[in-house]
Amino acid sequence: MIRNFFILDVSYEVKNNSPLIYIWGIDQNNERVLLIEKSFKPYFYASFEGNKEKIIEEIRAISRQESPIESIETVMRKAPNNMNIDVLLIKTRIPTYVRIYRNLVTKIKGIKEVYEADIRFSMRYLIDNDLKPFSWIEAEVEEIGSNEGIRVNKIYELKKIISRYEDKRPDLRTLAFDIEVYTRYGYPNPRRDPLILIGLWTNQGGFQISSDDELKVFRSFVDFILKYDPDIIVGYNSNEFAWPYMLERAKTLGVRIEIGRKPEVEVSQGTYGHYSISGRLNVDLEGTLKLLSRNYIEDICKSAEYFNLSECKNKMLKWYEIRKYWDNVKEKDLVKEYNMEKVKLIYLLSQKILPISEQISEITGFPLDHLPAANITSSVEWLLIREAYKMQHLVPNKRDQDKEKNRSDVVVPPMPGIHENVYVLDITPIFISKILEYNISPDTLVNEECEVCKQVFNYRFRTEPKGIYPSVLSRLLGLSDRDRAISIILRTFLLYLRRMGSRWYNKEINELIDTLGKDIVSNIMKMLEGTDVKVIYADLTSVFLKGKAENVSELVRNINQLYRSNINIEKNYRKIIFLENNNAFIGLLENGKIEIFGLKRFRENLCNLARDLQDQVINSIFYSNNIKEVIKLIRTSIAKLKRGEYKVEDLAIWGVVDSFSNPKPPQVVAAEKANKSGYLVAKEY
CATH class of the missing domain: 3.90.1600.10 (B family DNA polymerase, palm domain)
Incomplete structure (x- = not known):
C-alpha cells in the first residue's frame, strides 16, 4: 500500500541480531505511526595501498560471528585531498561493530585511512536516503498486525520510499514540564533531596503533581505523559538539571521513568548530552535559545520578556528558598504559583522558539532534540556530510x-x-x-x-x-x-x-x-x-x-x-x-529591549547582589541618563555592604567544586579540604 508520512524522529535497535531503523511519524490522518526499515546495513570506508586482494583477505579474517563482515567492495570516492581514489566499502551487521572493525582494520598493513566510521547509524540512514525531520515522504509500506506494546496507532514495514516533499505540518502535541526539589541544605542532591512538585502545561492548560508519597509523584508523571501522548516535551534548563536529577532520584527510589513510545525503555542520555525519549522529541528551550540568539538571556523571566510574553507576576524563587516556603502552611501556595507560572512560560516560549528550531532541523537534517545540547555548528557539519554523500566525497575525520x-x-x-x-x-x-x-x-x-x-x-x-x-x-x-x-x-x-x-x-x-x-x-x-x-x-x-x-x-x-x-x-x-x-x-x-552579548561567563560568576546592581546601573544609564544617580547607587550599595545589611545568599557564588580549573580559587581549595575531612560544605537556609 502507498501512504504519506510526516517524519518526527529516527532511532534504531538491534533485534534478533539485525538492526531495525525506526522512523517515528504521523500519517495523513494525524495518527501516530512507526515505520520499520529492516534492510539497511551499517558500513564504513577504508583507503588502501598495495595488494588489494591480500588486504581484503585480511579484513575478512577479522570478521566476527556476532556481527560478520557481510561484504567488501571497491568504489571510487573523492578523498579530502581532492583526488579520486579507490576505497573499500565495508559492510557489517550490527552498528556498534563499525567502530570495533575500524580499530581492527586500521592495524592491517596497507590500510591508509578509515572514513565515516563515526557517523551514527540512524543519521547514516537519514543521509543515505535523503530524509530529514519535519518533512513528508510518500512510501510503499505493509502494515504489521502486532504492535508489541509500542505506543502508536499503527506500525508499518517500510518497503520503498517513493518521494520526499514539503507540506503543511500536522498538529504536534507539545507538553511543558518543570520540577521543584526540597533541599534542606546545600545544593540539591538527588540521592538525598525529594522531588515535591512537577508542573505540566499543554494546550489544554496547566496541571500539577504533588504528594507526600514521592513514588506517587513519579508514577503520576509517567501516567500523565502516557495518557496525553505528546510528540514534543519541552523544559527550561532540563538537560542540565531536571532530567539528570529525576533519573538519579528515580534510581535511588527504585522507580523507572518509562515515558517513551517504545515500552520498557527509560529516558537516556544521548550522543550530544541531550536526553532521549523514544518516539518523542525532548527539547531544552534554554539550550535552544542560546544557539538561536546571540543575546545572552540568563533566566526564564528575561526570556519571556525578550519574546514579548507576559511578565513574571509572582516572585521567582531561588532553589534554596523552596524549603522555607514549602514548610510554611500559609506560604506553601507561593511555591505552587511559582511553579505553575514557570511551566506556563515554558510552554509559551516553546510556541515562539520551536517553529524556528523545527525549520533548522528540517533544512539541515539535524534532529531537533540534538540542537540544544550540540554546538550550533554541528548542524552545518551535517549539512556538509549530506552534500558529501551526494557528491560522492569521503567525509573527513x-x-x-x-x-x-x-x-x-x-x-x-x-x-x-x-x-x-x-x-x-x-x-x-x-x-x-x-x-x-x-x-x-x-x-x-x-x-x-x-x-x-x-x-x-x-x-x-x-x-x-x-x-x-x-x-x-x-x-x-x-x-x-x-x-x-x-x-x-x-x-x-x-x-x-x-x-x-x-x-x-x-x-x-x-x-x-x-x-x-x-x-x-x-x-x-x-x-x-x-x-x-x-x-x-x-x-x-x-x-x-x-x-x-x-x-x-x-x-x-x-x-x-x-x-x-x-x-x-x-x-x-x-x-x-x-x-x-x-x-x-x-x-x-529601539523597541526598549536590553541585549547583553559576550558576558555569559562573567555574569554567571557574579553573586546575586553584583548581578542585580549591574542591572540597576544599566537601567539607570539607558533610561535616566543620570550619571550622578549611578554613582549614588553604587556608593549606597557599597555602604550597605560594609554595614552587613545584605543576606549571605545575596553574596554567595554557587558552583560545583569539580567544575573549577587550575589554579583553583582559595575558597574552592578550602571547600575541597573540608569535604575530604568529612565536613559538609553547605549553608542551611
Whole structure:
C-alpha cells in the first residue's frame, strides 16, 4: 500500500541480531505511526595501498560471528585531498561493530585511512536516503498486525520510499514540564533531596503533581505523559538539571521513568548530552535559545520578556528558598504559583522558539532534540556530510583541535564607552557571495598554476566542478519562506569555516576569510571618510556604526552596489555600552529591549547582589541618563555592604567544586579540604 508520512524522529535497535531503523511519524490522518526499515546495513570506508586482494583477505579474517563482515567492495570516492581514489566499502551487521572493525582494520598493513566510521547509524540512514525531520515522504509500506506494546496507532514495514516533499505540518502535541526539589541544605542532591512538585502545561492548560508519597509523584508523571501522548516535551534548563536529577532520584527510589513510545525503555542520555525519549522529541528551550540568539538571556523571566510574553507576576524563587516556603502552611501556595507560572512560560516560549528550531532541523537534517545540547555548528557539519554523500566525497575525520589556535574574529576592536544611535550591519551575505563567485571550497583550492581557476588575494580555486561549500550555500539560498532560519544557518556556516575542530577545516581558507573580512571592513571605512559615521566595532559577521540614520542608509546602498550583495541594517541601538578589553556589549534597542552579548561567563560568576546592581546601573544609564544617580547607587550599595545589611545568599557564588580549573580559587581549595575531612560544605537556609 502507498501512504504519506510526516517524519518526527529516527532511532534504531538491534533485534534478533539485525538492526531495525525506526522512523517515528504521523500519517495523513494525524495518527501516530512507526515505520520499520529492516534492510539497511551499517558500513564504513577504508583507503588502501598495495595488494588489494591480500588486504581484503585480511579484513575478512577479522570478521566476527556476532556481527560478520557481510561484504567488501571497491568504489571510487573523492578523498579530502581532492583526488579520486579507490576505497573499500565495508559492510557489517550490527552498528556498534563499525567502530570495533575500524580499530581492527586500521592495524592491517596497507590500510591508509578509515572514513565515516563515526557517523551514527540512524543519521547514516537519514543521509543515505535523503530524509530529514519535519518533512513528508510518500512510501510503499505493509502494515504489521502486532504492535508489541509500542505506543502508536499503527506500525508499518517500510518497503520503498517513493518521494520526499514539503507540506503543511500536522498538529504536534507539545507538553511543558518543570520540577521543584526540597533541599534542606546545600545544593540539591538527588540521592538525598525529594522531588515535591512537577508542573505540566499543554494546550489544554496547566496541571500539577504533588504528594507526600514521592513514588506517587513519579508514577503520576509517567501516567500523565502516557495518557496525553505528546510528540514534543519541552523544559527550561532540563538537560542540565531536571532530567539528570529525576533519573538519579528515580534510581535511588527504585522507580523507572518509562515515558517513551517504545515500552520498557527509560529516558537516556544521548550522543550530544541531550536526553532521549523514544518516539518523542525532548527539547531544552534554554539550550535552544542560546544557539538561536546571540543575546545572552540568563533566566526564564528575561526570556519571556525578550519574546514579548507576559511578565513574571509572582516572585521567582531561588532553589534554596523552596524549603522555607514549602514548610510554611500559609506560604506553601507561593511555591505552587511559582511553579505553575514557570511551566506556563515554558510552554509559551516553546510556541515562539520551536517553529524556528523545527525549520533548522528540517533544512539541515539535524534532529531537533540534538540542537540544544550540540554546538550550533554541528548542524552545518551535517549539512556538509549530506552534500558529501551526494557528491560522492569521503567525509573527513574529526580534527585535533589543539594543533593551532583559533583566530580572533575581531577586525576593529570595540571603542569603550557609551554610544548613541548605533546601527549594526550583518556582512555575512558579502562572504557568501564571494564564496559563490570564486567557488571557494577545500575541494577546489589549488596551490599551483591553473588555467581554469579564479584568484582571490593569494588563493586560487578551480571554477569547475562546484565545490562542496558553494553547493551547500546554493541549496540554502534556493529555499524560500524561511528567512530567519536560513540567516542563522548562513551566519553559523561562516563560523564553522573558522572552527578548528570542524571536519572540513582548512587553514588556507581560514586565512582567506580573515583577509577578506579585513578587506571588507577597510573598504567600508574608506566609504565613511568625510561623513559623520564611524565604525566603533567590527568582526567577521557584523559592523557597528555610529552616526545619522540617513548617512548609514546611504552607506548600505554603496556597499550593496560595490559587492553586488543585499545587506541590510540588522539592528538599531538607541544606546550601547562596549566594555574595555572585552568583546562584549550591552545595548538598548529601539523597541526598549536590553541585549547583553559576550558576558555569559562573567555574569554567571557574579553573586546575586553584583548581578542585580549591574542591572540597576544599566537601567539607570539607558533610561535616566543620570550619571550622578549611578554613582549614588553604587556608593549606597557599597555602604550597605560594609554595614552587613545584605543576606549571605545575596553574596554567595554557587558552583560545583569539580567544575573549577587550575589554579583553583582559595575558597574552592578550602571547600575541597573540608569535604575530604568529612565536613559538609553547605549553608542551611
